[in-house]
Amino acid sequence: MHTSPEGFLNVKFALGQLLVEGGEPARNLERAVEMIRRAAKSQCDLVLLPEVLDLGWTHPSAKNEAMPIPGAYSDVLTAAAKENRIYVCAGLTELDGRTVYNSAILIDDSGEILLKYRKINALDVEQEFYAIGTTLNVIDTKFGRMGLNICADNYFDSLHIGHTLARMGAQIILSPSSWTVGHDVTEEDDPYGEKWMKPYRVLAEYHDLVILGTTSVGYIVGGPYEGKKMVGSSLAVSREGLLAKGIYNEFAGELIPVEFTVPVRREKGTDIGIRLKSMGYVFDEPPPRSKWSMDFHEKSKRG
Numbered sequence: 001m002h003t004s005p006e007g008f009l010n011v012k013f014a015l016g017q018l019l020v021e022g023g024e025p026a027r028n029l030e031r032a033v034e035m036i037r038r039a040a041k042s043q044c045d046l047v048l049l050p051e052v053l054d055l056g057w058t059h060p061s062a063k064n065e066a067m068p069i070p071g072a073y074s075d076v077l078t079a080a081a082k083e084n085r086i087y088v089c090a091g092l093t094e095l096d097g098r099t100v101y102n103s104a105i106l107i108d109d110s111g112e113i114l115l116k117y118r119k120i121n122a123l124d125v126e127q128e129f130y131a132i133g134t135t136l137n138v139i140d141t142k143f144g145r146m147g148l149n150i151c152a153d154n155y156f157d158s159l160h161i162g163h164t165l166a167r168m169g170a171q172i173i174l175s176p177s178s179w180t181v182g183h184d185v186t187e188e189d190d191p192y193g194e195k196w197m198k199p200y201r202v203l204a205e206y207h208d209l210v211i212l213g214t215t216s217v218g219y220i221v222g223g224p225y226e227g228k229k230m231v232g233s234s235l236a237v238s239r240e241g242l243l244a245k246g247i248y249n250e251f252a253g254e255l256i257p258v259e260f261t262v263p264v265r266r267e268k269g270t271d272i273g274i275r276l277k278s279m280g281y282v283f284d285e286p287p288p289r290s291k292w293s294m295d296f297h298e299k300s301k302r303g
Contacts, residue, residue: 001142001143009143010261010262011045012044013044013257013258014042014257014258015048015214015234015235015236015244016036016050016255017215017216017217017232017234017246017247017253017254017255017256018032018049018214018216018217018253019218020050020217020218020230022055022056022057022061023055023056023059023060023065023222024056025054025055025073028053028054028055029054029076032049032053032076032077033076033077033080035047036080036081036084036086036088039086042255044086045086045143046143047089048089048090048175048176048214049088049089049090049091049176049214050214050216050230051102051119051151051215052091052092052093052102052176052178053090054073054093055093056178056220056221057126057220057223057225058126058129058220058224059223060129060222062100062129063100065093067092068094068096069092069103069113070113073092074105077090078107078111078112078113081107081110081111085109087106087141087143088106089104089105089148089174090104090105091103091104091150091177091178093130094118099131100130101118102122102133102150103116103119103133103150104117104119104148104149104174105148106146106174114141115137115139117137117148118131118133118134119133119149119151120133120134120136120149121152121153121155121161125223125224129223136149136164136165137168138169138170143172143262144262145168145170145171145172146170147166147168148173149161149165149173149175150175151179151213153175154200154203154211154213156199159199159203162199162203162211163203166203170207170209171209171210171263171265172210172212173209174212175213175214177213177215177234178216179196180225180231181231182228182229183227183229196235197235197237204237205239206276206281207265209238209239209263210243211235211236211237212258213235214234215230215234216232217231217251217253218250219250230250231249231250232247232250232252232254233245233247233248234246234256236260238260244256
């Protein structure tokens with residue numbers, strides 16, 4: 001991290017595209033710690049790791065092996081962040097009482113958990129394992145204001161989650177992910193180009209922020225997606241376009257450095273809506289022929 005002569009903050013983050021094995025927390029965390037070490041040796045300021053990297057996405061062990069945060073699994077990551085003097089963002093399976101969440105945490109370089117988020121836009125197949133989160137938040141760091149979301153939170157039909165983080169002033173959005181495809185899909189198909197680039201571009205370009213998503217690699221074992229594969233293709237996108245992209249392959253565990261200038265976001269509150277409108281953003285409207293709208297129209301006419 002350094003400040004340019006013009007006063008802009010330049011940072012070096014890393015996408016830690018990690019092999020994740022379902023139901024193998026010790027091995028997964030060992031690889032995560034090694035990725036954190038590699039990022040620190042590469043002089044990165046922060047490393048972003050995948051979604052539920054401890055137990056694996058939708059693995060049945062979530063029901064009886066999830067840990068609290070702070071807890072045994074998060075302690076491994078906070079210790080590694082402190083030892084290597086690097087910020088870490090990672091997805092973990094979280095137990096709170098009897099409830100399990102698909103969570104993400106942001107850890108600073110002293111090992112303190114600064115922010116925790118619980119996934120909201122959970123796919124139907126994962127709702128057997130994880131409850132729905134209920135809050136969004138951002139936090140000010142030495143890199144600027146940062147927000148967290150997770151994977152499908154950035155689907156087009158839930159992009160209001162990212163828009164809300166932007167409304168809260170996020171300059172950087174970090175998104176631990178676990179993008180999956182069928183076993184028959186190959187690199188030539190690459191379905192993620194449009195599926196993820198488009199929503200990332202919407203957030204980055206309309207709000208002048210940087211969004212980074214790191215996904216896991218490997219085959220899914222156990223649970224409803226058994227046999228599917230996680231194929232990398234992690235992304236970092238800014239207003240200027242694609243900053244970095246991971247290899248698209250189920251065996252492509254890698255560390256991908258990303259250098260960028262932290263955007264200075266000037267609009268706040270209603271000024272953000274004015275900016276969006278000036279850029280041609282189409283705001284939501286009620287369905288034109290819904291029963292609700294017709295009933296409302298008739299009642300309005302009757303007073």
